[in-house]
Amino acid sequence: SIAAVLSKITTTNIAALIVGLTCIVLLLIGKEINLRFKKKLPVPIPMEIIVVIIGTGVSAGMNLSESYRVDVVGNIPQGLRAPAVPEIQLIPAIFVDAIAIAIVGFSMAVSMAKIFALKHGYTIDGNQELIALGICNSVGSFFQSFSVTCSMSRSLVQESTGGKTQIAGALSSVMVLLVIVAIGYLFEPLPQ
Numbered sequence: 001s002i003a004a005v006l007s008k009i010t011t012t013n014i015a016a017l018i019v020g021l022t023c024i025v026l027l028l029i030g031k032e033i034n035l036r037f038k039k040k041l042p043v044p045i046p047m048e049i050i051v052v053i054i055g056t057g058v059s060a061g062m063n064l065s066e067s068y069r070v071d072v073v074g075n076i077p078q079g080l081r082a083p084a085v086p087e088i089q090l091i092p093a094i095f096v097d098a099i100a101i102a103i104v105g106f107s108m109a110v111s112m113a114k115i116f117a118l119k120h121g122y123t124i125d126g127n128q129e130l131i132a133l134g135i136c137n138s139v140g141s142f143f144q145s146f147s148v149t150c151s152m153s154r155s156l157v158q159e160s161t162g163g164k165t166q167i168a169g170a171l172s173s174v175m176v177l178l179v180i181v182a183i184g185y186l187f188e189p190l191p192q
Contacts, residue, residue, distance in 0.1 A: 013068070013070065015068035015069070016069075016070045019059075019064070019070060023051050023055060026047060026051050026054070030048075030050070030051075034047070052190060056187055056189055056190045059072060059189040059190060064189070064191060065189065070191050070192075071192040072188065072189050072191055072192060073187055073188055073189070073190045073191075073192060075188060076184035076185060076187060076188055077184075078180070078181065078182070079180070080180065080181065081144055084143075084144070086144075102133075102137075102147075104149075105133065105148070105150075106129070106149070108149055108152065109149050110124070110126050112150045113150075116155070116159060119159075133148060136148040
């Protein structure tokens with residue numbers, strides 16, 4: 001990897017490098033502020049969201065995509081896809097990979113659940129987790145969704161900010177739905 005990077009270092013897009021380094025610096029500053037003032041801040045500063053908003057605004061304002069050839073997110077289709085029957089003919093080609101993904105996804109979900117159960121003093125039922133993941137992935141297959149499992153980073157952030165019930169997840173889902181259905185086009189100039 002290092003050899004590949006060094007062999008192409010002369011073709012670096014300086015504007016993209018500056019955008020990337022600026023975002024990294026802002027994220028590190030936000031993390032440091034959140035760590036230093038943890039006891040004084042009622043809620044951590046959402047620096048990731050701030051960086052996305054600033055990056056989108058700067059990219060749109062300076063037209064980074066056309067002026068400096070910075071890769072941006074691009075077209076974000078609005079709305080939800082219509083339900084469709086999954087392509088059954090793909091099953092032989094993806095069956096082994098699907099089994100591996102299912103095992104890893106289930107293992108991650110149960111291990112995260114056990115970590116939080118131990119931390120907060122409740123129990124979990126692995127069978128219930130398996131049924132929930134099965135239903136979510138079965139229904140999601142009709143909407144061409146990605147495999148459903150837990151997100152370790154999102155779960156840890158949610159738990160660290162005080163989210164303890166399904167309402168926290170429901171609010172996150174509503175925000176994602178809002179972006180997909182209504183305001184996704186605002187994020188099209190976001191630099192990659």
